Amino acid sequence: MSDVFADEELMRQFCAGKANAFGLLYARHEKPLYRYLRRLLGSTEATKAEDVFQDTWMKLVDAKDSWQARDNASFKTWLYTLAHHRAIDILRKSGREVSADEGWTEDDTESPWQLWPAATAQQPEQQAFWRKAGQQLLQCLDALPVLQRAAFILHHDDGLSVEEITFVINTEFETVKSRLRYALSKLRMCMGAHLQPILEKDST
Amino acid sequence: MSLQDKHLQTALHHAPDQDLAPSQSVRKSILNYANNAIKSAPENWLRRSLNAFVNWHLKTWQVTGMGALASMLLVIVMVREQAPEEPIWVEPDNKSVAQVEVSQSKAEIPAANAPEVYQALPEPAERAAPMREEAKAKPSLEKRELATQEAPAKELAEKTQIALAPELPKMAEMADAAEAVQAPEAAVVAVAPKPKPSPAVELEAKKSLSNARQANIGVVNEAPMSDAQMSQALNIGALIKQGGEATAKQDIAAGNLRVLKIETQACDIATKHQAHDVDTNYNVMVICDADDKARSEQLQREVNAYNQTMRNWHQTHQK
Numbered sequence: 001m002s003d004v005f006a007d008e009e010l011m012r013q014f015c016a017g018k019a020n021a022f023g024l025l026y027a028r029h030e031k032p033l034y035r036y037l038r039r040l041l042g043s044t045e046a047t048k049a050e051d052v053f054q055d056t057w058m059k060l061v062d063a064k065d066s067w068q069a070r071d072n073a074s075f076k077t078w079l080y081t082l083a084h085h086r087a088i089d090i091l092r093k094s095g096r097e098v099s100a101d102e103g104w105t106e107d108d109t110e111s112p113w114q115l116w117p118a119a120t121a122q123q124p125e126q127q128a129f130w131r132k133a134g135q136q137l138l139q140c141l142d143a144l145p146v147l148q149r150a151a152f153i154l155h156h157d158d159g160l161s162v163e164e165i166t167f168v169i170n171t172e173f174e175t176v177k178s179r180l181r182y183a184l185s186k187l188r189m190c191m192g193a194h195l196q197p198i199l200e201k202d203s204t
Numbered sequence: 205m206s207l208q209d210k211h212l213q214t215a216l217h218h219a220p221d222q223d224l225a226p227s228q229s230v231r232k233s234i235l236n237y238a239n240n241a242i243k244s245a246p247e248n249w250l251r252r253s254l255n256a257f258v259n260w261h262l263k264t265w266q267v268t269g270m271g272a273l274a275s276m277l278l279v280i281v282m283v284r285e286q287a288p289e290e291p292i293w294v295e296p297d298n299k300s301v302a303q304v305e306v307s308q309s310k311a312e313i314p315a316a317n318a319p320e321v322y323q324a325l326p327e328p329a330e331r332a333a334p335m336r337e338e339a340k341a342k343p344s345l346e347k348r349e350l351a352t353q354e355a356p357a358k359e360l361a362e363k364t365q366i367a368l369a370p371e372l373p374k375m376a377e378m379a380d381a382a383e384a385v386q387a388p389e390a391a392v393v394a395v396a397p398k399p400k401p402s403p404a405v406e407l408e409a410k411k412s413l414s415n416a417r418q419a420n421i422g423v424v425n426e427a428p429m430s431d432a433q434m435s436q437a438l439n440i441g442a443l444i445k446q447g448g449e450a451t452a453k454q455d456i457a458a459g460n461l462r463v464l465k466i467e468t469q470a471c472d473i474a475t476k477h478q479a480h481d482v483d484t485n486y487n488v489m490v491i492c493d494a495d496d497k498a499r500s501e502q503l504q505r506e507v508n509a510y511n512q513t514m515r516n517w518h519q520t521h522q523k
Contacts, residue, residue: 018242138219156208
């Protein structure tokens with residue numbers, strides 16, 4: 001059933017009084033949303049991820065009566081918007097800089113990640129590589145400004161389009177695009193520097 | 205430049221936190237919260253009101269005190285609003301309206317005898333007492349009505365002390381024939397004062413009045429029936445026989461100062477505004493009469509004589 005009905009239909013059923021619909025919605029978005037919050041809050045505020053996660057869902061339940069008025073956004077966008085703003089509040093209270101976007105000089109030529117295995121590789125040694133790459137990426141994400149981090153995660157992990165991201169982080173379309181570009185450049189640099197020794201070791 | 209990097213995306217999907225999930229307790233609390241929200245949805249308005257009330261920061265003893273006060277007020281209001289259902293006997297107010305009528309169905313009474321068939325409650329004051337006792341004995345107007353309807357008209361006539369004039373030999377027979385007459389009930393109703401009669405009583409009174417109109421004659425006293433007024437009840441037969449002047453003198457001697465008026469139609473309504481005579485300020489006793497012109501003319505003469513005697517006496521003694 002969870003795969004049959006769209007999020008919006010399940011939400012309508014929940015608003016109509018069906019508790020099962022909410023259970024399906026929750027199961028569908030539990031891990032991705034929690035993961036987004038953990039990554040957005042970073043290692044320093046990771047302990048607050050559960051609180052923010054719980055607050056988000058409770059806020060959604062409380063606001064279910066106003067759901068019908070939100071036709072301009074999908075359920076997923078609405079859910080991530082609630083979670084994003086709650087997380088930003090936490091980060092602001094903790095003293096983390098949220099709004100500043102650092103400039104970044106893009107340099108695509110001869111970057112180390114061009115030596116990485118194919119992203120679709122399924123061999124065991126390649127899987128191990130990607131696990132290490134994933135671990136490294138989390139550390140690199142921690143170093144990104146919060147809003148660039150948010151744009152990157154929403155776009156790469158949660159599959160939101162640029163338009164949807166503009167709604168979630170409440171900013172302009174072009175701003176989202178530039179933040180994504182900055183995030184990619186920084187992450188590539190960060191990842192390349194870290195993974196280069198591994199690649200060289202593996203190749204020998 | 206593309207905004208999506210497949211390598212970084214693959215690395216992200218292989219990150220060690222990929223399968224992280226919130227704890228079971230968080231999951232349980234969220235699902236319970238959603239379930240409760242659905243269950244309590246119809247009571248949201250009540251909950252909101254309750255929360256608003258609680259937000260006043262009232263202490264328990266304050267809430268208890270307010271509740272007790274509200275309960276006491278409610279009880280007091282209920283007790284005060286409760287109408288006296290069974291007034292045993294209340295001295296009637298002189299200005300309240302009561303009706304005494306005696307009537308008989310026109311179809312049951314020969315036209316020739318109709319004028320003298322019914323006479324208003326006669327003059328003896330002692331006759332008021334049994335009526336009062338009867339009113340006391342009966343617990344409510346409704347019960348009295350039922351009892352009255354079930355009893356034969358003749359018996360009711362005796363109970364209500366309707367005087368049958370000795371000079372009218374057919375009175376008893378006519379009373380026998382008048383079993384359907386409802387006027388006696390009206391008489392009983394009239395002597396039992398009631399602040400606000402029930403709709404059933406009002407309906408019955410209207411029916412009685414309607415019957416009285418059909419029976420051509422009756423007496424409607426616009427003033428309420430006090431003990432003194434009970435003794436003022438008019439004997440029409442005696443009025444015609446003795447003459448208006450003599451009857452007026454008797455009444456003056458007895459202290460029954462009043463003015464008579466004959467109404468031939470709609471006497472129940474038309475006389476509502478004629479409770480007192482303009483010249484003398486005496487109570488006006490209305491005699492409902494119709495059809496029998498010969499009797500009416502005689503009655504009118506005697507009534508005029510009666511009124512003239514009263515007014516003369518008023519002018520000489522009351523100024």
